Amino acid sequence: MDPRTNPYAPGAGLRPPELAGRDELVERGAIALDRVRNGLPARGMMLYGLRGVGKTVLLNKIRTDAEARGIVTASLEAPEGRSLPEIIVPILRGALLKISSAAAVKSRLFGILAAFGKAMKLKFNDIEVAIDAGPIFGVADSGDLERDLGDLFVEIGAAAGREKGAFALFVDEMQYIKKDELGALIAAIHRIAQDGVPVTLFGAGLPQLLGLAGRAKSYSERLFEFVEVDRLNEAAARAALVDPARRLGVDYAEEATMRVLRETRGYPYFVQEWGKHCWEAATATPIGADVAEDATERSLHALDASFFRVRLNRTTPLERRYLRAMAELGPGPTYRSGDVADLLRKESSQVAPVRASLIQKGMVYSPAHGDVAFTVPLFDGFMRRSMSLDD
Ligand SMILES: Nc1ncnc2c1ncn2[C@@H]1O[C@H](COP(=O)(O)OP(=O)(O)OP(=O)(O)O)[C@@H](O)[C@H]1O
Numbered sequence: 001m002d003p004r005t006n007p008y009a010p011g012a013g014l015r016p017p018e019l020a021g022r023d024e025l026v027e028r029g030a031i032a033l034d035r036v037r038n039g040l041p042a043r044g045m046m047l048y049g050l051r052g053v054g055k056t057v058l059l060n061k062i063r064t065d066a067e068a069r070g071i072v073t074a075s076l077e078a079p080e081g082r083s084l085p086e087i088i089v090p091i092l093r094g095a096l097l098k099i100s101s102a103a104a105v106k107s108r109l110f111g112i113l114a115a116f117g118k119a120m121k122l123k124f125n126d127i128e129v130a131i132d133a134g135p136i137f138g139v140a141d142s143g144d145l146e147r148d149l150g151d152l153f154v155e156i157g158a159a160a161g162r163e164k165g166a167f168a169l170f171v172d173e174m175q176y177i178k179k180d181e182l183g184a185l186i187a188a189i190h191r192i193a194q195d196g197v198p199v200t201l202f203g204a205g206l207p208q209l210l211g212l213a214g215r216a217k218s219y220s221e222r223l224f225e226f227v228e229v230d231r232l233n234e235a236a237a238r239a240a241l242v243d244p245a246r247r248l249g250v251d252y253a254e255e256a257t258m259r260v261l262r263e264t265r266g267y268p269y270f271v272q273e274w275g276k277h278c279w280e281a282a283t284a285t286p287i288g289a290d291v292a293e294d295a296t297e298r299s300l301h302a303l304d305a306s307f308f309r310v311r312l313n314r315t316t317p318l319e320r321r322y323l324r325a326m327a328e329l330g331p332g333p334t335y336r337s338g339d340v341a342d343l344l345r346k347e348s349s350q351v352a353p354v355r356a357s358l359i360q361k362g363m364v365y366s367p368a369h370g371d372v373a374f375t376v377p378l379f380d381g382f383m384r385r386s387m388s389l390d391d
């Protein structure tokens, strides 16, 4: 088929041609937003799940819906190894520009943000913000992240709320925020939620986010709705594959659809990848089983060279051996850490640092004490294809 019209969108955070199977989650987000805007208690959402299940896409959708409601939003992706204050200041500055308030209110907000940046600069010296010497408000400038973030949110929320709006902060890859900074962010939201300030937080991250948030602040689970974003059920995966092509006059034979659903197991990223390759390989409609088979080969090849490979490239040789040993134990999804250690002919305590660094890098997580699992779906197959246990 014509590559110019290929509708599929494999990629990070790329809006899919069909946002399948997420209506209920989108609606839950919309309810939370409407409640916040109307001054009612509401819990922000924390979306957690494996790589490529569609967390970023969902977060972006909820954000677009928020903006359509006149809610002021700001969104950031937590990078590995940088401080939260450093990244949040420029992002909040962008949000302030969108608050249509009187000039005096605006200049107060910018002044307070500058003071926040300055106080944080003293503490986290990696932060680069243009700091104007303005009037001193004595707000958000104590240098205590939790308190200052709370102050800032109160000010922004009050300004946004004046026009029956609200302020919503969206944070992606939240598992990369350092523990004390995550605790400060959650505590700041907690404080303002109690005061009825129209501010809310939507986050997304790998499955370890659940435990990280709980350990940072034990009341996290009451403050936020933790929602697992999982692979698509059969009907949704089918819609994600079939509907975009059908809109362009191209159908799938049932065997082809079944083949793709089986290979992708309903993981959204993989459905996009397989759809793209089916389209590329097909010469006529309906797309048949032979095309799906061809697409499987092309898709695995593409995944091995990019989606899987970029993740493996971030690991050390020791970490790769650990991952390979996990894969040796089969498709999982969970593995006993002890079994992995046995395969490596080591004591659990000897491999614990490797396991910890893999968790830190977001390659694996621990679903329960003593268990370990890949954060990337189908990674076990890739590991078996790409190296042997003795490498
Ligand atoms: N509901 C859906 N229906 C169809 N395709 C989807 C859906 N959600 C996401 N996708 C597709 O899946 C891919 C991955 O989406 P996204 O980047 O949002 O995943 P993610 O969970 O944020 O992954 P990561 O953990 O790697 O950041 C994209 O190509 C996107 O178009």
Ligand SMILES: [Mg+2]
Pocket: 012, 013, 055, 056, 057, 172
């Ligand atoms: Mg993402």
